[in-house]
Amino acid sequence: MTVIDVFAHVLPPKFLQQMQALNPKILDNFPYMKNDLLTDLDQHRASLPADHQQIISAVNLNPEDFVDSDQAAELCRSANDEMADLVRDNRDIFPAGVAMLPMNNIPEALKIIDDQVANSDALVGVQLFTQALGQPITASEYEPVFAKLASVNAPIWLHPVFDTHKTDNELTFSWEYELTQAMNGIVAASYFRKYPNLKVIVHHAGAMVPYFSQRIKYIQSAENYTDFQKFYVDTAILGNPQALELAVDFFGGDHVLFGTDSPFGIPPVGPTAVIEQAVNDMAISSDQKQAIFSENWQRLRN
Structure with a gap:
């Protein structure tokens, strides 16, 4: 059985060079990105276990944070072309990739969705x-x-970043809080009802939502509770089979996808083995485990 990791990261080398041309020390602001597995294809390939594939997305080196709207659009288009080529040249390990958008240029972002x-x-x-x-x-x-x-039936990969208005950001809890707040915002805005084809894959097993589902049930509306269950989530919580069981219980066995956040989390090659073992240790059926490892992704794409 081929295991498909739906949330793995790369940093396309040409895109990195373009960003370093703008600021040669740009990675000093993101020391975790100084990871050869992000940019060196040979090392990345060697780090993958046999019969594993990855849906690849870029790390959060977002052009709109550094350049104007026109240049951000150009950088995103170039990075997306590079990502697509990376997929086409390495189909055995990268069956698909995920695009980036210039969020300071929404008209161009919409064109990129159409074009790329x-x-x-x-x-x-x-x-x-x-x-x-x-x-x-x-x-x-x-x-x-x-x-x-939603109109083109293309999923969103929802990844956390720090809220820059806060002074106490840290990796253990802040990103999970930000994911939870974003999910709450999507539900509160009724996006799932306004856009029935909307698909959102949330990093880190849906963050706080599975653990506070009863608070959602009794504090928010029945419609909101149902909408929260429409998210897809990955398994990227560095293990913990019991926590993953809560995610399956709340979102449903067909809405949990194997994802690792590789190569981050557990040095030197990422947490794939630890998370895979956690899924295997879950108190669910072998059919449900197989669905998490690959079949749910295949169904999501159809």
Whole structure:
């Protein structure tokens, strides 16, 4: 059985060079990105266990945070072309990739979805972050992106970033809180009802939602509770089979996808083995485990 990791990261080398041309020390602000597995294809390939494939998305080196709207669009288009080529040249390990969008240029972002994602043989969706330019991803100016992606039936990969308004950000808990807030914002904005084809894959097993599902049930509306269950989530919580069982219990066995956040989390090659063991240790059927490892992704794509 081929295991498909739906949330693994790369840093396309040409894109990195373009960003370093803007600021040679740009990675000093993101020391975790100084990881050869992100940029060196040979090392990345060698780090993968046999019969494993990855849906690849870029790390959060987002052009809109550094350049104006026109240049951000150009950088995103170039990076997306590079990502698509990476997929096409390495189909045995990368069956698909995920595009990036310039969130300071929404008209161009919508064109990129049409030009580089819809009907693409390599890029199957886009990665959005919980914040963009200091605003929640559910800010009204970003809603056309959700509408467009629903219309072309392309999933969103929802990845956390820090809220820059806060002074106490840290990796253990802050990103999970930001994911939870973004999910709550998507539900509160009724996006799943406005855009019935919308598909959102949430990193880190849906963050706080599975553990506080009864608070959602009794504090929010029945419609909101149902909408929360429409998210897809990955398994990237560095193990913990009991926590993953809660995710399956809340989101449903068909909405949990194997994802690792590789190569991050557990040095030197990422947490694939630990997370795979956690799925195997879950108190669910072998058919449900197989669905998590590959079949749910295949169904999501159809």
